[in-house]
Amino acid sequence: MSSDVKPPVIVEAIQHIEDRKYGDAVKLLTQHLGTDTDGEVNALLALAHRHLEEYGPAVEHYEIALGLDSNNPTWQEMLDTARANTVAQIQVPVPDVYFFDRDELLAKPVVPQGALPPRPPKPSGRGLLKWLISLPETAFGAVAGVITDALVQFVGKVIGYRGKLWTNWSTRWYLVGTYTLAYLRVVLTKNNLKNPYPKGTLIGFQPPGQTPPDGVTHYRTADGSWNNLSDPKEGAAGTRFSRNVDDDASHPETGDKLMTPNPREVSREFLTRNGEMKEVPFLNLLAASWINFQNHDWIHHGQTLTNEHHEIPLAEDDPASKKFQQTKILLPKSQPDPTRMPGQEESTSSFINEVTHWWDASQIYGSDQETVDRLRSGEGGRLKITEDGTLPLGDNGVEDTGFNRNWWIGLALLHTLFAREHNAICDHLNRAYPDWNDNRLFNVARLINAALIAKIHSIEWTPAILPNKALDAGLNAN
DSSP: OOTTSOOHHHHHHHHHHHTTOHHHHHHHHHHTTTSTTHHHHHHHHHHHHHHTTOHHHHHHHHHHHHHHOTTOHHHHHHHHHHHHHHHHTTTSOSSOOOOOOHHHHHSOOOOOTTSSOOOOOOOOOOHHHHHHHHHHHHHHHHHHHHHHHHHIIIIIIIIIISSSOGGGGGGSOHHHHHHHHHHHHHHHHHHSOBOSSOTTOOGGGOOSOOOOOTTTTTSOOTTSTTSSTTSTTTTOTTSBOOBSSOGGGOOOOOHHHHTSSOHHHHHHHHHOOOSSOOOOTTOOHHHHHHHHHHHHHHOOOOSOOSSOEEEEEOOTTOHHHHHHTOSEEEEEOOOOOTTOOTTTOOSSOOOBOSSOSSSSOHHHHOSSHHHHHHHBOSSTTOBOOOTTSSOOBOTTSSBOSSOOTTOOHHHHHHHHHHHHHHHHHHHHHHHHOTTOOHHHHHHHHHHHHHHHHHHHIIIIIHHHHSOOHHHHHHHHHO
């Protein structure tokens, strides 16, 4: 059969798929199985099932199509991915689909009674002699701090930051580069972090004057609340992402302007691999696994919308257009912020963070009390671990942990590793402080585990991907 002239059933089925009427395509093509175009009918039927995330039937019909035409590399590629998706059950939402609720986001933070240990007793006084002994050390630290701040201001600002392209700090002389990097941090912290809530309001529109619950001065809450005793939801899960530009510089683009330039064309131009993959000689996939693991501790926009999409046009020569019989890529939109106050907002848009903003290992422990409670064993402060040293599986077949969206083997490895590290810390603490109960062991071990993760990221992972002497010095000093 000529590739230029297609039977009416094929043309009609392709149109159904392009129009995203996948059910109509399945019905039409099923009626025409067994015809002289059976290979193409089965391949299109498999594609329609694939779009419906029905990967079992997709595998079945791609296998039939390849049995009739084994020299079609596109069908083979689609069969391979359909098989993988069948095994992974990629169509199952992890976690279950849910959307932010306005009332829940605006509610006062709740720390259940007994969730945190009571505040530890204050240590006994050091005595005059111990104070006198520590005085030189304290004085030296204060003087060193003043000198360091002065050097950052002079070397970083006057020599490194002004009159030159400050972003090339990494190529400067060692000390100049280090102090320029330090001053850059000062500038970014001062000028590039904007409160996303209206002036005069607390984070999450919380009422002022709330009384801090017992224990929040020394331990992490499940949802990240009460790190700031005067602004209790600062950095908590379910609050807005901060901005790094002024409100008057933020204007969300829509329509054709949003697609100019077309992001798919930008991707094809800059990210299409030509020839063999260019490997980084000093990194492996663990580096990518680590930052994926870290990002889940800090940021996530939550469930994307299921019925609203950005439509990204595909060029006629785009290989994805023919492979999937589509003229557009549909990119689900992020959830809107349900806490916006009409007539009171200064920012043009805002978005909610599903997880705690803090560096508190929430990807291991969770960002809500229910998750934290579910993951704890209730004995010796430890987390639940199976007899073979792995994380227990949830009802969806995925490891049960603090954050398990976008799950893959790299995340499974790191989540298991640091859950086991938490338990090892608990065992050490238990030997040193046998009178501590389960709750105190858990909460102190969490603080130590989170600090360990921050240490690895700061002075091991970051200098590994950016091997620069000034950066290494700055991170170790920090």
